[in-house]
Every structure is written in structure tokens, then in C-alpha cells.
Amino acid sequence: MLLALLVLPGLRAASARVVEITEIDLEDLTGLRQRLSGSRSGPVTLRLAGALVLFKSQSIPRKAGRKARKVLDLRASAIEEGLGEPIAVATRAMRRTGQERTYSQAILRRSDLDQILTAVTTSGAMVRQVVAVDPEGAELVFVDGRARADRGAWLWWSLGALCLLAVLLWKLWTLEAREGWYLAALQAAERNATSAQAALETAMAASETTEEAQAEVDALLAALDGDRGAVRTLARLTEALPRQAWLQSIDLRSSQLTISGSTSGPVQEVIDALDRVDWTASVGLDRPVVLDRVRQQSNFDLTLDLARKSLP
Structure with a gap:
């Protein structure tokens, strides 16, 4: 029984069917639900048409290092303020040229993404990924169900x-x-x-x-x-989290700890709580927060830079 507990969550699902999402689908959500109703037996990957997404190329000095993610978040916030409405951002590192590194960003209105996810949920289909393909052919991921499945598998392993x-x-x-x-x-x-x-x-x-x-x-x-050591670290992180937050996975590499989880409250409360832990130097988002409208939860990925003091 213990062997099944450890092995079964690691199994991967079958390949997902790709469904193209266009402006017409946003205007006719009923038709979109009908198209997706045939996917009840398996997952689907939603590929957004270029007309729905704003693509931007961002160049950041390589010396920015780990702060590059914060710079990208600040630029995305500026775009959100300019549009005057919430947005969803997908980012991917593309190439290095000289002293700069180029990132490709896809920007989508949060309301459009919520409508698409609601249509998928009501149709009974299961989302594997929500992606957009930039002009250079690179896939930028807004929602990654595979990552949540991996985090669930890691939780089972824990x-x-x-x-x-x-x-x-x-x-x-x-x-x-x-x-x-x-x-x-x-x-x-x-x-x-x-x-x-x-x-x-x-x-x-x-x-x-x-x-x-x-x-x-x-x-x-x-x-x-x-x-x-791993069990003690997991216990300390769980104690530091607010009551409405749950930890799903931890990954320690060098002096950086990456954690994933979900919360029914503000993600900022989770960041503030972890920032008060004595062995963390800084806490920041590793990727944009994904809002699960069905469960009324926010799925987060955080990066903790460790202080000189070692883990508990």
C-alpha cells in the first residue's frame, strides 16, 4: 500500500488535445463550451490566437542576475496601470546577446483568461495548459496544469x-x-x-x-x-504560513529555496509571513500568481533567498 502511495502519483497522463482559442470564441462562449464538451475523457491544451495576446520583447542587463524577475514584474505592473485593468503575464527567457538577456512576454487581459477558464470548467474538460506562441515560435505558458500535477505528486511523496x-x-x-x-x-x-x-x-x-x-x-x-533535515524544514515552513495557506512542494538548490502552494487569502500575506523567518534573506514571486476561480484559491510559486544562517 505504501509503495502504491509513493508510485502512483508520479504516473503521467495521456497527451492533451490542442484547441485553438480565437476572438470569436470569446464572443461566443456557448460555442466554445460545445467544442470543449468532447474533451471530457482527457486533458486539453488551449492555444491562444495572436490577436488575443500582446507580445513584448524585454532586454535586461545580465548583471541583474536574480533581480531580473523583479524587473520584469515591475514592467508588467506598469503595463497593467496603463491599461487600467488586471492582466495575466507569461514570461520566457529567450537568448543572451552581449551584456543583455532577452525575455519574451505575452500579456493577456485577466478577464479574458477568466472567461476562457470558466468556459472550460463548465464544459467538463480539464485544462492541461494555456499557451500563446510568440512571433519567433516560442511557447509562453499562462496556466500549466502539469506543474500543479507535479506539485501534487511531490506532496504525496512528502x-x-x-x-x-x-x-x-x-x-x-x-x-x-x-x-x-x-x-x-x-x-x-x-x-x-x-x-x-x-x-x-x-x-x-x-x-x-x-x-x-x-x-x-x-x-x-x-x-x-x-x-x-527535510522534514524539519517542511515543518518550519508550514508553521510560518498563514492558516489559509497550504504548502505543496519545496526545492532547495544552492542558497535558494523554491516553494509552491495555494492560499485562499492574499498571496502577499504568505510572502510577509515567510519574510519574517530568521533564515530567509528575501522572498519573491517565482512566477505570476494563478487564480483558481472554481476553488477560490490562488496558486503561488515563491523563491526564498537564504541568509547566511543555515536551514533548520
Whole structure:
């Protein structure tokens, strides 16, 4: 059962059917729902027509490094203020030229994206991706259902690790109780032995058994030591999150920690809560927030730059 818990979430779904979305579909949502109603048995990838999306090429100095994402977010905010309505932004790094790096951005009205997702939901289809193809042929992703599936799989793996840890702790406690029983049996044998030879044989047998039990305990402690840091980090992050937020995955690379999750409240509250953790230097969005209108939740991806102090 534990093996199924760990393996099944990692399986991948079948390839998705591609559906082109045009301006006509936004004007005729009923027709769009009818087109998507035939996709109940599998996922769909929605490819937005170029007329629905504004494409922009952004050049940022390479020395900006990790701050490039913040620069792109600021420029997107300026565009949103100019339009006077919320927007959805998909970004992809394209190429490096000299001292600059070029990014391609696709900008879509948030209201248009919400209408498309609502039509998909009411038709019973399942969204695999919502993408737009820029003039250079690069795919920019607005919604990635595969990433959420991967985060769900990672959550299952984490739960499986916690279950395994609980089993190992129970086994450790059982071994400690068994060792105490052996010691009590040895003391009783020493008091009640009728001859020195019988007492000696009993003591030797009990000693050998105790050594075997201790070896099993040492092996379990060594096995536990490998998972303890990840479990402690997961627990500390969960404690820091607001009550209405849930953590789905963590990924530590060098001095940067990437986490994914969802919240029914403002994402800014999650960022402020994690920014107060003593071992984080800064917290920022790794990609734009995705609003799930059906579940009334916001799915977020955050990047935590770690301070010099090590993880818990």
C-alpha cells in the first residue's frame, strides 16, 4: 500500500488535445463550451490566437542576475496601470546577446483568461495548459496544469516520507521496549539461577540478544538521520504560513529555496509571513500568481533567498 502511495502519483497522463482559442470564441462562449464538451475523457491544451495576446520583447542587463524577475514584474505592473485593468503575464527567457538577456512576454487581459477558464470548467474538460506562441515560435505558458500535477505528486511523496518516518519511529520505540525486557530477563535470571553455570549461560545469551537489538537501533537512527533535515524544514515552513495557506512542494538548490502552494487569502500575506523567518534573506514571486476561480484559491510559486544562517 505504501509503495502504491509513493508510485502512483508520479504516473503521467495521456497527451492533451490542442484547441485553438480565437476572438470569436470569446464572443461566443456557448460555442466554445460545445467544442470543449468532447474533451471530457482527457486533458486539453488551449492555444491562444495572436490577436488575443500582446507580445513584448524585454532586454535586461545580465548583471541583474536574480533581480531580473523583479524587473520584469515591475514592467508588467506598469503595463497593467496603463491599461487600467488586471492582466495575466507569461514570461520566457529567450537568448543572451552581449551584456543583455532577452525575455519574451505575452500579456493577456485577466478577464479574458477568466472567461476562457470558466468556459472550460463548465464544459467538463480539464485544462492541461494555456499557451500563446510568440512571433519567433516560442511557447509562453499562462496556466500549466502539469506543474500543479507535479506539485501534487511531490506532496504525496512528502506524505509518504512522513508515514515512513512514523513507522521507523514506532519500530525504534518497539526495539527500545524489547531491549528493556531483555535487561529485566537478565536480572531475573541472575537472581533465580540455581547454579553459576546456568546463570553464566543465561547472561551470555541475553547479552548477545541485546547487542543485536542495539545494532538494529543504530541502523534505524542512521536511516532516520537522512530524512530529518527535510522534514524539519517542511515543518518550519508550514508553521510560518498563514492558516489559509497550504504548502505543496519545496526545492532547495544552492542558497535558494523554491516553494509552491495555494492560499485562499492574499498571496502577499504568505510572502510577509515567510519574510519574517530568521533564515530567509528575501522572498519573491517565482512566477505570476494563478487564480483558481472554481476553488477560490490562488496558486503561488515563491523563491526564498537564504541568509547566511543555515536551514533548520
